[in-house]
Amino acid sequence: MTKPSVWKMIKEAVEHFNGKASNSDIKKYINKKWEGVNNRTISDQIHVLTVNSKSRINYNINKVPRLTNSGSLYDLLYTTGRGQVVLYNSTEHGIWEIYKDGSNKLRVRQFGNNSIPKTYLFLWNPKKWDWKSLEQEIDILNSNGSFTRRWSCGKTKSIQPGDRIFLIKVGTEPKGIIGSGFAVSETFCDEHWGSENKNTNYINIEFDILLNPNNKKILTVDKLKVGNLSKQNWQPMASGISIRPVLVDELEEIWFNFLTAQKFKYNPFIPKENNPQKTYREGTPNQILATIYERNPYARKKCLEHFGYTCFVCDFNFEKKYGQIGKSFIHVHHLTQIAKVGQTYEIDPINDLRPVCPNCHSIIHRHKIPLSINELKKIINENAD
Numbered sequence: 001m002t003k004p005s006v007w008k009m010i011k012e013a014v015e016h017f018n019g020k021a022s023n024s025d026i027k028k029y030i031n032k033k034w035e036g037v038n039n040r041t042i043s044d045q046i047h048v049l050t051v052n053s054k055s056r057i058n059y060n061i062n063k064v065p066r067l068t069n070s071g072s073l074y075d076l077l078y079t080t081g082r083g084q085v086v087l088y089n090s091t092e093h094g095i096w097e098i099y100k101d102g103s104n105k106l107r108v109r110q111f112g113n114n115s116i117p118k119t120y121l122f123l124w125n126p127k128k129w130d131w132k133s134l135e136q137e138i139d140i141l142n143s144n145g146s147f148t149r150r151w152s153c154g155k156t157k158s159i160q161p162g163d164r165i166f167l168i169k170v171g172t173e174p175k176g177i178i179g180s181g182f183a184v185s186e187t188f189c190d191e192h193w194g195s196e197n198k199n200t201n202y203i204n205i206e207f208d209i210l211l212n213p214n215n216k217k218i219l220t221v222d223k224l225k226v227g228n229l230s231k232q233n234w235q236p237m238a239s240g241i242s243i244r245p246v247l248v249d250e251l252e253e254i255w256f257n258f259l260t261a262q263k264f265k266y267n268p269f270i271p272k273e274n275n276p277q278k279t280y281r282e283g284t285p286n287q288i289l290a291t292i293y294e295r296n297p298y299a300r301k302k303c304l305e306h307f308g309y310t311c312f313v314c315d316f317n318f319e320k321k322y323g324q325i326g327k328s329f330i331h332v333h334h335l336t337q338i339a340k341v342g343q344t345y346e347i348d349p350i351n352d353l354r355p356v357c358p359n360c361h362s363i364i365h366r367h368k369i370p371l372s373i374n375e376l377k378k379i380i381n382e383n384a385d
Ligand SMILES: [Zn+2]
Pocket: 311, 312, 313, 314, 315, 316, 356, 357, 358, 359, 360, 361
């Protein structure tokens, strides 16, 4: 009798035990049915097949990042601990992934939970580093919609592209938040900004807002000592500390309200008449153009709480189509009526924003003057058979 591959033997064994077996059950079953299979090989193969085994990445077949809903034959088992495995079921056990961390090392984690963006606090201390080009960088940000520069992240290596970043000024008055943005790289090592012959870790931050504390109001620390936020340490010793998830919503809200209350020369959230497509790349692989306002976490949250996650143009819903992995995924589009945008324009996430799928969003922004939702609906209807 030709022997099947060991992984097939394991599959048969677990199925024999009605989808739940201990490692020793599996070994006994295999040793009884086929001769000469090494117990060590069986143990190793169980790890290879187990979606939530950290050591599965030590085997060649698992050395390429993937999600466990990709149809791989090797995403077969799930360990419930204490040497027990069950047949893997993505609905019950969640989607897992093999991924590369900040230092390019393969790791295993549950997909979804851990991929929700985290929020980090970065520091600028003018006593330690004179930011001579700040005003110049703000100018670039104001004309392009974003500005990307590297920032040292201390010892923190867990920051991932897409994570939210707040920049806080410490050391000299006024102390407080002067900027926000998103991480657009993983951590990388380079020469230290303050001393030669020394290295430190950096990430690239794409800033959406930067304020010069010499000529603009900033969100001072005393305004952050309210409610739950008073529990956060706003004067940490080093960059890269994470803000506890329960505080993030409050921080985003205070920051958003602070920014909208400022009398900026022009409102950074609102496209200007002479530059209606004040857009920048959304941090997604398909590189949708979006305005700052469309990406603001607080504005997004308010809009989606109100309208839900179904595309306003074509009714597409990611969770309906893709299940769990599509949950809560959608873009938001800013309904700008340029003619009405004046100095008195008030920002209101529910009146101004609508959920749209990335396809509709791309088409809306295909031309310099964005299509209205009704125009796009009409186009879709005209092209329907
Ligand atoms: Zn759509």
